[in-house]
Amino acid sequence: MNRIILGIMAAGVVLGGVDRMFGSPKGYGKKFEEGFFFLGPTALSMAGMICLTPVLAQTLGKGIIPVFGLLGVDPAVFGGMLAIDMGGYQLACSLARDPLMGQYAGIVISAVFGCTVVFTVPVGMELVTAEDKPLFAEGIMIGLMVMPVSLLTGGLACGLPVLRILHQNLPILLFSLLLLIGLKKAPAIMIKGFTLFASGIQILITAGLVLAAVASLTGFTLLPGMTPLEDALSVVASIGIVMLGSLPMAELLTRILHRPLLWLGKKCGMNSMSIAGFLIGIVSAIPAITMLKHMDRRGKVVNAAFLVSAASMLAAHLGFTVSEAPDMLPALFLAKLSGAFVSIPAALFFTGKKKGTANKTEV
Template sequence: MEKIMLYIVGLFFIVGIIDYILGNKFKLGYGIENGIKSMGSLALSMVGILSITPIISDLLSKYVLSVFNKSLLDPSIISSSLIAVDMGGFKIAEAIGGSADIIYFSGILISSILGCTISFTIPLALGIIDEKHMDIFCNGILCGIITIPIGLFIGGILLKISLIEIVVSLLPIIIISILLIIGLYKIPSKMVIYFKRLAKGIFIIGLIGLGLQGLNSIVGISLVNNLLPLEEAITIVGKIAIFLAGSNVMLEVIKRFFSKQIITLERKLHINSDSVAALIGSLASAVIIFTDFDKLDNRGKVLCSAFSVSGAYVLGGQLAYVVAEAKEIALIYILVKLISGFLAILLALKVIKNDI
């Protein structure tokens, strides 16, 4: 099934390339161009952090693993809850995790949902959206966070992890989720500061890693011995950019082909066209939600924010990373993120009812 999905994206990539050769006659080549152009920004944010994941893993192995030796809880659960899958979450889980299934559960599923939400989506949104929209944004994010354990539980079942392991693994997720909910509800202004600091810290760590790679690559000076080879980091980024290009074309075709259904969706959800466009666009990246937040109506703001926690990036850069690193569970990854995302929308609809 995973191969079928890859063939589909590959087909759209070729379609986009052909259109690009023809001078963007059908405006599909822009998806290819934007995908390939993303390589620069991806490299800036990813190469450094990927480069030093072996060092982080060694530190965790040395100072943290001993705490979990007599525990049923896998140490990768904690790290994956805080770091996005493509920002080192999977690589760290791979280094310190136990069985392959648990590594996939934490390094792919948890890291792509909760880890991404904490380390990327929330800091991104807080840095973009206007202060006046903060309450609406938080309402949506809370709905998204609440449904995370349900989606992850389903993911654990699909990975054939034992019930006791799933329950134990979900306990810290539930605790972290509860703390996030309390924080966003009780002290939203302070949470803004905390998340911005976290995002800044991760970015600085990534830049340090990039600096170490640059020094090693340009002048041959190696200040640390355990950097991920530059070629490996660049290869990952390149694969993501190429996959993202194909995914861009696919999403554009979907939007055109299902235009009537999209209009129906507007009516069903009682949201404006910009909100629907942002919701669909978030399948590739949540950035579109928050850069266009002012254009969304209030219901759309809540629904899109809720969906962004789990559903965002499912067909974008994250999927590209998963395909590059663990394509055997790509389908499970998609199912879990979409299930959690749609549950978040349903909860948001239940919460807002006719209040917004």
């Protein structure tokens, strides 16, 4: 499967590169260029955390390992509470007692739960309008409710038995339950909490980047044991190479599926912008979130639920997994796809007959 996926990405590189040679008349060349444009933001969001991970693992491990040990849970699961491309993978592998659990937590849990908590929710709550915040929160809650499907499917793809998957995910499931209750009972407090948490993560990442850059330039290391900045940036570069192909291929997929998805949207009571959000979301969560204001009521909820599992599947998360753990590609895809496909009918069910009548912008 790995060879097939990488072959598809290589075909996307050729598609985007050739189109760019002729001035990007088909638009694939522009997507090819975006693969490089992502390098800067990607480096800012993850390089500092990668550099700090060994220090964090050593420091946090003293408290986390005994606590998780009382529950019989591998400490790697704690790393899964960070996004896959924001230090979650490295932290999970550093804390892991079982290397397989480190891979599972760092790829599957981080790409679904960690990404949602550290990135999708705080960014989404900042970007959506005040009117749309309750709908976005409702969608996130639905996505978290069906998230165990992603965690279970991804774990089975890793070769883990069902009972072990459920046991090891106890902290994640408990934390998810608390998030559900908080988003339902005190959304304003939760929004503020998520925002502060995201700000704290950003400060930590920036501090790590500063310390690593100073160490690279002067040889002075304030925190011994940090990963060299050059090594962290090599991970970012690998992600950029994959996105050279994944973004043109995602554009091709969007065009091929446009008409069928429009038909499906009408059957499900959603406008075309809501359907387009699915195709955008599997590439990047941010543009999908900014599109919410143009979606109908049902589409806003369904898209938010969809992002919990599916966000960035064909871009940053794919690129990171290819770079760091290519053998985990099947687990990543199965986890994200299973959760995404379950979240859509679940969100449609919970929104019932309330089809939106406002903001029916078409594309």
